[in-house]
Amino acid sequence: MGARREGREAAVQFLYQRDLNTGASAETIEAFWDLRPANKKVRAFGMDIAEGVLAHQADIDARIRQAASNYDLHRIAAVDRNILRIAIYEMLFCPDVPPVVSINEAIEIAKRFGSDDSGRFVNGVLDRIRGELNRSARVAKAE
DSSP, rough: OOOHHHHHHHHHHHHHHHHHHHOOOOHHHHHHHHHOOOHHHHHHHHHHHHHHHTTHHHHHHHHHHHHHSSSSSGGGGGHHHHHHHHHHHHHHTTEEEEEEEHHHHHHHHHHHHHHHHHHHHHHHHHHHHHHHHHHHSSSSSOO
């Protein structure tokens, strides 16, 4: 598994833990990495994503609410919700990652950690959001 996929998975796990145990102190972050050892590259990438999601969570959650209007945000499974947050963060704030890469990564992580329907659900929500983006779905955006 590549470092980026592993970093995304770590970010999902960290955000999931944070969802269930509100708040994240420095001790919580260190305790997370004690339980989930990773090399420096994975850890840095995972924390960059997690911190980005937390910094933009209100905007990201608003997009989820709009794209999944038939679902209350807190009724979406915590794993799926955090997978969506990461992919949406990448699509909105990481121009070096093409949106289809974010979507494909999210689907694969959802299949691994979510329910039998998670992959389809995540794909549907992210595809709606991708359609609203003002950028190519397959090309990284030049900064």
